[in-house]
Amino acid sequence: MAEQHFLDITHLAKRFDTEHGELTVFDDVSFGLDKGEFVCIIGHSGCGKSTILNVLAGLDSPSGGEVYMAGKEVRGPSLERGVVFQNYSLLPWRSALSNVEFGVRARFPGWSKSRVREHSLQYLHMVGLKDGAEHRKPSALSGGMRQRVSIARAFATQPQLLLLDEPFGALDALTRGTIQDELLKICAETHQTVFMITHDVDEAILLADRILLMTNGPHARVAESVKVSIERPRDRTTIVHDAGYYPIRTHLVDFLVSRSRELSDRDDAVRDAGHTREVQAEAMAPVEVDPAADARAEAAGFARPHAPDPHAPPPLKAVNGN
Numbered sequence: 001m002a003e004q005h006f007l008d009i010t011h012l013a014k015r016f017d018t019e020h021g022e023l024t025v026f027d028d029v030s031f032g033l034d035k036g037e038f039v040c041i042i043g044h045s046g047c048g049k050s051t052i053l054n055v056l057a058g059l060d061s062p063s064g065g066e067v068y069m070a071g072k073e074v075r076g077p078s079l080e081r082g083v084v085f086q087n088y089s090l091l092p093w094r095s096a097l098s099n100v101e102f103g104v105r106a107r108f109p110g111w112s113k114s115r116v117r118e119h120s121l122q123y124l125h126m127v128g129l130k131d132g133a134e135h136r137k138p139s140a141l142s143g144g145m146r147q148r149v150s151i152a153r154a155f156a157t158q159p160q161l162l163l164l165d166e167p168f169g170a171l172d173a174l175t176r177g178t179i180q181d182e183l184l185k186i187c188a189e190t191h192q193t194v195f196m197i198t199h200d201v202d203e204a205i206l207l208a209d210r211i212l213l214m215t216n217g218p219h220a221r222v223a224e225s226v227k228v229s230i231e232r233p234r235d236r237t238t239i240v241h242d243a244g245y246y247p248i249r250t251h252l253v254d255f256l257v258s259r260s261r262e263l264s265d266r267d268d269a270v271r272d273a274g275h276t277r278e279v280q281a282e283a284m285a286p287v288e289v290d291p292a293a294d295a296r297a298e299a300a301g302f303a304r305p306h307a308p309d310p311h312a313p314p315p316l317k318a319v320n321g322n
């Protein structure tokens, strides 16, 4: 297969045998990622985002199709692909620092103890864990701090590809915002290639170079690749004032409100008629959003009133050093 991108996913399919028969979660997912790109994927619950991420991680195998990274087929897990899940997955008997060191040692077995320590501390500091917090066990850290340790560990191992599965989904709004800022900073410094699942359109616009939009499952697919052409560095508190922000947001919300279902229904009709949908191998040109995008989403109550208000008071919960 000719490599077009750093990561190439072609005609990926996943079917599960369930008690109700075979479930085709997706049967033709194709897209690519370039080196250093930050790509978010959005779609309704159950369309198969985590399944795709697990296949990219090598934790699950596809029922069809191929994944190539740097020209090599992905089969099974590898330290070249780091994963951060929503539930932290830290070793509970080790301190924050020791959790990071554990990952770094596995990745760089030839490194001296002091080099491993220095490197691990550097990444813990990057995510704001210092002043003794790095020596605490996960049980003595807040949810936000634990997720920071997971992120530090993933970045510290310098994988070629970082896979983030809703890493901030369980965090309160203020903690989430702070860690998003830290993630932006680390990505600017490391040029890490990232594939991230999120349900939060504002988070996707803040972080991503490109946002992939999935139709509803079953038989889901990546239907659009939306370019986020807002300049970097981006600032969470001012990004909403960028002229490109609301058109992109409206485009994404409109997809989630109506196009994802319309496209799924159309795909179903094509399949029911016994035809094969014409494949768009993700030569899929990234969509540049029209500034005068349809306002249907706003009518559905999703648009501006729900955008992050940088002047809103922080949620009460968010104190514990996050």
Ligand SMILES: Nc1ncnc2c1ncn2[C@@H]1O[C@H](COP(=O)(O)OP(=O)(O)OP(=O)(O)O)[C@@H](O)[C@H]1O
Pocket (backbone or CB within 6 Å): 016, 017, 018, 023, 025, 043, 044, 045, 046, 047, 048, 049, 050, 051, 052, 217
């Ligand atoms: N091991 C399994 N056996 C049977 N069905 C499965 C299995 N794993 C996932 N599924 C089904 O595959 C579909 C896609 O699941 P997946 O978790 O990938 O969706 P998702 O888009 O990540 O959802 P969410 O946004 O809710 O996390 C769902 O219908 C789920 O029930």
